[in-house]
Structure formats: structure tokens, C-alpha cells
Amino acid sequence: MISLIRHIVFDIGKVLIHYDPDIPFRDLIPDAEKRRWFLGNVCTGAWNAEQDRGRPWPEAEALLIAEFPDWEGEIRAFRQGWREMVSHPYDDTVALLHETIAAGHDVTMLTNFAADTFAEARVIYPFLNASRGITVSGEIGMIKPDRAIFDHHARTFGLEPAATLFIDDSAKNVEAAIAAGWQAVPFTGAAELKADLVRLGVFGG
Secondary structure (H helix, E strand, C coil): CCCCCCEEEECCECCCECCCCHHHHHHHCCCHHHHHHHHHHCCCHHHHHHHHCCCCHHHHHHHHHHHCHHHHHHHHHHHHCHHHHCCCECHHHHHHHHHHHHCCCEEEEEECCCHHHHHHHHHHCHHHHCCCCEEEHHHHCCCCCCHHHHHHHHHHHCCCHHHEEEEECCHHHHHHHHHCCCEEEECCCHHHHHHHHHHCCCCCC
């Protein structure tokens, strides 16, 4: 039986704001095949995830430059071009965020994000300050989908896991939230999310 939802937790990247590391490299590496190779073998998702876990950018860059010295400029461009990667908000999902808050629901956010880039994101996108609070992976040294970050978020904000609904675009993170005792839905778009919120009783039909 599904418990009554009292807490709603939003992921941020690819749920509230767009994220695409390919964007700044379209000019830097115009050849699509070379660009795919670079992002698949040099500045990879796994490498970037360690910055989300709290590794400092200078350390991260130094590791890659030692291994790929011919790509030093492009490696440094990853952090330098970060602003272009978060190119726009998902306005329809942001509207749902505000709607849930206005309806009196307890809303927080849980995100994998480097601490310094998230500080910039909060300035660029003020709606990131709208919820009751945020757990940022890079600030605490934990990262989704590890169980510890879900338990940390629940403790920090006094959430009852069974009464908590998590929204994330990553299937692994959704599965991890469920394993932590939360309810969770995969994000595929604002219309689908609105339907899930109605189905789960957060909004009236």
C-alpha cells in the first residue's frame, strides 16, 4: 500500500535545469566523432562525478592532464565552459515546483553537483532557492545513488522515508531511493510528472 506523501524531493539536473557537457565543446572540438571520443574517454561522466563527490577541480584537471597532456586546453575548458552546459531551465517543471510549494507541500532538493558550480547555479537560477532546503553532493562528500546520501537527506530535513516522494531522471537514482525506503518516480517530462503527482494524491485530478 502506498503511504500518504508528505515530503517531495526534486533532483535538479535534467529535471529542473538542462545539463549537456557537449554544448561548449561544439566549437572547441567541431568534429563530432572527436568530440564524442573526448567526452567518452577523457572528461568522462565518471571523472566528473568525482567533482560532484567533492574532488577539487585543480586536482581533477591535473590527473587528466598528466594522462592526456595533448588535451590540456580542452580539459580545462570543461570547468571554464560549465555555464554553457546548464543552458536553460525546464520552465514547465519549474512551474510544478512552485505549484507544489504554493499548495503547502514540504519540498526539498537532492542533487549531484560540485559545490562551486552549484553556488553559481543558485545565482543563475533563483528558483533553486525556493524549496525548504537542498542537499548538494559536493558539499557533503556523498553522491547518488549511494544509500548514504538518501539517509543523510532524510535525517537533515526530518523526512519520513515512506512518506517521501523522490523525482529523478536517473533510473539508478530512482531505484536507490526506493531501496532507501522512499517512494520515487522517474522523470521523463513535466506532463508525465504532473500525472504522477495526481496519481499519488499530491494534486487533485
